[in-house]
Amino acid sequence: MTVVEPATKPVDKSQIRNAATVIALRDRASNPKVLMGQRGSKAVFMPNKVVFPGGAVDAGDADIPLAAPIPDPCATRLRESAEGDLVTALGAAAIRELWEETGLVLGQKGSWTGAPADWETFAATGHVPDASALQFVFRAITPPGRPRRFDARFFLVDADVHVATDLDDFSAACDELSTLQWIPLEEARSFDLPFITEVVLAEVQQRAQDPEPPASVPFFANTGSNSAFHRLRGLVDMDGRLD
Known part of the structure; x- marks a missing residue:
């Protein structure tokens, strides 16, 4: 009798939402610090954990008029192993x-009339969104079995150079993250962190003194029965050139 192994259940990608996370880094040359906050105890996803700011891509994000897009080589890394061009939406x-x-x-300083409802308070600051400072440094898909799953892209930003407002003024923040604080990189892993955040912090520590975007981006894939690390190097055409 021939035993037929059951087929692996395909991943329902509709249950995995694209997401963007920002690793704001300050005092890069002296005592590097990252901005983190604590999720609430009643949060469905990662309650009580200390995390970077971030969240799911909204349907309208792809139509937001950016003053400047995410540049290459990060843009080509974002297009690799992705369904459609998500560069603008993720930025x-x-x-x-x-x-x-x-x-x-x-x-950037500028007037933005007709901003969507969820961007009105941003536009009221007298700025237009600028994605040119976002460096794509890590990608991870939430493992199966979690109440929510995300395909998260992590972006590093040199806050001292590119954030347009006071780095210590969190008065306009919503209440999703509490105890917002700049944590020295050397101390960050002593907090109650999700596993993947610890992995990302290790990557950030390696890149803290390098202002250039990475040559390749780690991708922690959880798209099947096995978890695996890959490297995103950008799309390559038939002639071996970056697309």
Whole structure:
């Protein structure tokens, strides 16, 4: 009798939402610190954990008029192993989530009339969103079995250079993250962190003194029965050139 192994259950990608997370880094040359906050005890996803600001991509994020897009090589890394071109949507989501959860502005001075409802408070600061400072440094998919799953792209930002507002003023932040604080990189892993945040912090520590975007991006994939690390190097055409 021939035994037929059951087929692996396909991943329902509709249950995995694209997301953007921002790693704001300050005092890079002296005593590097990252901005983190604590999620509430009643949060469905990662309650009580200390995390970077971030969240899911909204349907309208792809249509947000950015003053400047995420540049290459990060843009080509974002397109690799992705369904469709998400570069604009991810950049807008990163900027929006940073604003909503911390009150910090990643943008250029300018007037923005007719901003969507969830961008009105951002536009009221007198800025337009600018994604050119976002460096794509890590990607991770939430493992199966969690109440929510995300395909999260992590972006590093040199806050001293690119954040347009006071780095210590969180007065415009919503209440999604509490105890917002700049944590020295050397101390960050002593907090109650999600596993993947610890992994990302190790990557950030390696990159803290390097202002250039990484040559390749770690991708922690949880798309099947096994978890695996890959490296995103950008799309390559038939002639071996970056697309």
